[in-house]
Amino acid sequence: MDLHATIDGLSFQEKKVLLALQELGGRAGISDLAGHADLDQSTIMRAVLALSEHGLMGVREKKSSKAAILPEGLEYAHDGLPERKMLVTLASSGPEAVNEVAAHANLSEERNQIALVWLKRKGWAEFTKRDEKTVLAMTESGSEALSQKSADEKLLDLLAAQARNVDELSADMKEPLRTLVERKLVKVEEETWRELELSDLGNQALKLGIKLVEEVSELSHELLTSGRWREAKFRRYDVVAPVTPAHPGKVHPQQQVIDELREILLEMGFVEIKSNMVESEFWNFDALFQAQDHPAREIHDSLSLSKPERTKLPSPALVKRVAAAHERGVAGSTGWGYKFSVDISQRPILCSQTTAATVRYLASHPEPPVKVFCIDRVYRHEKIDYKHLAEFYQAEGIVMDPKLTLRDMLGYLKQIMLKLGFSKIRFRPGYFPYTEPSVEADVYFPEKREWLEVLGAGMFRPELLHPLGVKHPVLAWGIGFSRLAMIRLGIEDIRNLFNNDLEWLRTRRMI
Numbered sequence: 001m002d003l004h005a006t007i008d009g010l011s012f013q014e015k016k017v018l019l020a021l022q023e024l025g026g027r028a029g030i031s032d033l034a035g036h037a038d039l040d041q042s043t044i045m046r047a048v049l050a051l052s053e054h055g056l057m058g059v060r061e062k063k064s065s066k067a068a069i070l071p072e073g074l075e076y077a078h079d080g081l082p083e084r085k086m087l088v089t090l091a092s093s094g095p096e097a098v099n100e101v102a103a104h105a106n107l108s109e110e111r112n113q114i115a116l117v118w119l120k121r122k123g124w125a126e127f128t129k130r131d132e133k134t135v136l137a138m139t140e141s142g143s144e145a146l147s148q149k150s151a152d153e154k155l156l157d158l159l160a161a162q163a164r165n166v167d168e169l170s171a172d173m174k175e176p177l178r179t180l181v182e183r184k185l186v187k188v189e190e191e192t193w194r195e196l197e198l199s200d201l202g203n204q205a206l207k208l209g210i211k212l213v214e215e216v217s218e219l220s221h222e223l224l225t226s227g228r229w230r231e232a233k234f235r236r237y238d239v240v241a242p243v244t245p246a247h248p249g250k251v252h253p254q255q256q257v258i259d260e261l262r263e264i265l266l267e268m269g270f271v272e273i274k275s276n277m278v279e280s281e282f283w284n285f286d287a288l289f290q291a292q293d294h295p296a297r298e299i300h301d302s303l304s305l306s307k308p309e310r311t312k313l314p315s316p317a318l319v320k321r322v323a324a325a326h327e328r329g330v331a332g333s334t335g336w337g338y339k340f341s342v343d344i345s346q347r348p349i350l351c352s353q354t355t356a357a358t359v360r361y362l363a364s365h366p367e368p369p370v371k372v373f374c375i376d377r378v379y380r381h382e383k384i385d386y387k388h389l390a391e392f393y394q395a396e397g398i399v400m401d402p403k404l405t406l407r408d409m410l411g412y413l414k415q416i417m418l419k420l421g422f423s424k425i426r427f428r429p430g431y432f433p434y435t436e437p438s439v440e441a442d443v444y445f446p447e448k449r450e451w452l453e454v455l456g457a458g459m460f461r462p463e464l465l466h467p468l469g470v471k472h473p474v475l476a477w478g479i480g481f482s483r484l485a486m487i488r489l490g491i492e493d494i495r496n497l498f499n500n501d502l503e504w505l506r507t508r509r510m511i
Contacts, residue, residue, distance in 0.1 A: 006054055007205050011235060012215045013039065017047040018056060018198075022206050026198040033196060048196060056202035062193045065166040067177060069159040073185030077160035081153060082107055082115035087124050087142055095137035098127070122150065152176040159186060253508045254393075254497045257485040258375055261395060264419045265373045268412070270397055275357035275376040280311035282345035283356045286322050287363070288434045289463040291336045292344050296352075303350040303379050303390075310346040318363065319345065321467035331462035350379035354394040355434075358476070359464070362398060366469040373397030375481070386493040389482070396478035398460075400470065406437055409457055409475040413441055417454070420484070430456055434464050435476055445487060452487065455479040 010018070020037035021028060028036070034044045051057040069077065076082075089105040102112040116136075119125040124142035128135050149157075155176045158164065166188060169177065180186040198206075215235040216223065223229040251259065262272065285297055296302065313319050319342065329335030351357075354374045361372055375395040382388040399412065410427055417425045424444035432438045435458025442451040457477035465474060482494055489508060491497070499505065 003201070003205055003208060006056075007208065007210060010054075010210075011047070011050070012212065013043055014047045014050050015210050015212055017044060018051060018202060018206065019210060019212065021057070021196055021198055021202075026203070028196055030194050030196065051202070054201075056199055056205055058197045058199050060195045060197065062195070064191050064193065065188050066163050066191050067159060067166050067169070067186055067188050068163040069156065069186055070184065073156055073180065074160055076185060077156040081118070081156075082111040083118040083122065083124065084153070086112075086115040086119060087138070087145060090125060090136060090138050090142070091146055095135050097133045098136050101136050150176075152179050155180060156185065247502075247506050250505070252505065253489050254485050257488050258393065258395075258481075260488075261420070261479070261481075261484075262375060264416060265397065267419075268415065270371050270373045273357055273361050273372050273374050275351055275354045275374055275378075277351060277377075277379075278305065278311075278348055279351040279356050280313065280345060281347045281349060282311075282313055282319070282322070283360050284349060284352060286326070286340075286345050287359050287464070287468070288355060289325060289461060290433055291326065291338070292341060293338065294433075301381055302352045303381055305348040305350065308348055311348045313342070313346060314363065318467065325463045325467050329463065330466045333463055335463070351376075352378055352380050354378060354396050355476070355478070358396060358398045359468070362400070362470060362474065363468045366471075368401045368472050370398060370400035370474070384495070386495065389494055389498075392494070392497075393481045393485075394478060395481040395484075396476065398477075399475040400472050402472050404459075404473045404475055406439070406459060406475075409459070409477065410439070412475070413455065413457060413477055416479075417441065417443055420488075422454075426451065430458070432456055432458055434461055435459055436461050443487075447490075452483065453480065454484050454487075 007015075016037050016039065017033065020033055024032065024036055030041055030044060030048075034041045037044065039047075048057060048059060052059055079085075085107060086101060086105045090101055093101065093104055098116065102116075105112070105115065107115060119136075119142075120127065122141070122145070123139055124145050125136050125138055128137060151172060155169075155173050166177070177186065177188070181188055213233050216229075216232040219229065219234075223232060266272070281292075281297065284302070285294070286292070290296070323340035323342075324330070324335075325333075326336050326340045327338065354376050357374045357376065358372060362370065373396065375393060377391055378394050379391050382390045384390060399409070413427075414425055422443035426442050426444075427439045428442070430438040430440035438456065438458030440453055441455045441457070442453050444450075445452050455477055457475070460470075460474040460476055465471075482497060485497055486492070486494060489497075496504070
């Protein structure tokens with residue numbers, strides 16, 4: 001280690017602190033050093049940190065507990081504890097009913113209760129029944145207490161004069177201290193005392209000689225015009241010195257994944273649409289050819305609303321075609337075979353699937369080309385745990401064009417997954433109520449060495465398309481967005497997707 005280079009690299013304040021500590025005998029507290037060096041404590045601490053890193057100075061910490069009296073305790077120290085006042089009253093009046101003793105003691109109702117409790121706890125008085133009255137009578141301990149103060153009273157007097165270090169209190173004062181803290185008459189605070197001491201290396205540096213030369217940290221206009229910059233000593237900057245971390249505003253990690261997926265889909269030519277927070281059962285279920293008595297429509301899955309009582313349905317002709325598909329079927333199917341209810345269709349719910357948005361869009365755009373996606377929140381009656389939330393994001397899209405096939409859809413899905421950074425993708429047959437054929441896609445996750453399911457897809461069934469007036473094939477896919485986000489953010493608990501812990505938000509990166 002080049003000690004001369006170390007000394008040369010010290011700032012003006014660091015040299016001043018080192019010299020001041022030498023003048024104080026090589027050992028001093030922070031406040032003493034600040035006064036001697038004529039520097040504020042924050043400047044001293046910055047200098048001490050740098051000098052400690054160079055090994056020129058050491059810092060010793062000593063923690064202590066200080067007992068200090070609180071305002072109510074100070075009042076009792078001057079006027080006497082409530083139980084002391086009631087004991088004196090009891091001594092002059094003799095045994096009598098509790099309410100009469102309380103009245104003679106001239107205490108507030110709250111302090112009467114305090115006095116009675118502590119008279120009993122200290123054993124100064126006892127309660128007896130006499131003629132159906134509760135009578136308060138002084139005990140032998142109470143008689144003795146009249147002529148001398150109790151330990152807690154003595155401690156109150158001591159602390160009223162000055163706060164005391166707990167370690168300096170005698171052993172017989174420790175229990176009274178706990179009692180006074182319990183009564184909130186005294187508080188005990190932890191204090192940290194720091195002592196600075198020159199190290200052997202620091203003494204060596206001082207022997208080599210340290211000169212105090214005022215340093216310039218900024219090249220000003222006055223220095224340039226006057227020419228004094230030629231003689232000025234410029235402060236050397238340490239570009240690797242530790243600094244306070246800067247945490248600028250940033251997008252929430254989950255939103256970063258949403259933005260990434262949105263950008264990929266927009267680059268692929270998709271157009272974004274939005275879903276409604278409140279949706280009718282018609283668009284959320286009926287238009288998807290989901291039976292009105294399907295379990296998913298019950299309260300345990302979807303969330304119904306009491307207001308508004310009814311939603312507005314599309315044209316009566318469209319409702320009639322959807323009803324016919326449910327009751328009798330279309331395109332060769334037999335339907336569900338029940339009486340379709342318009343009242344059920346009008347019931348409002350919190351949107352439980354973003355497919356409602358894509359189908360609503362499809363109904364108003366029955367002619368190709370259609371290529372849209374939706375990323376939005378949906379709501380379900382779920383028991384919240386590490387895998388389930390009642391409110392979460394879904395991402396899905398549709399593509400309509402003549403002569404589209406399942407192979408086209410697999411191409412779209414593979415491209416999306418590749419852009420998201422998953423190089424290994426596999427497809428397998430699946431089942432969904434409103435698509436046929438249907439597939440599910442898994443991606444390989446190297447960190448876990450396993451395949452994870454991330455999306456489902458298929459071609460919309462004729463029972464869904466015919467009532468909407470759509471005559472061309474429609475590819476539909478939905479990404480398990482929450483699982484995708486968890487993979488990208490490296491988390492195991494879905495609840496962390498809505499994490500508001502600042503440290504987590506500052507350090508989380510996508511993988």
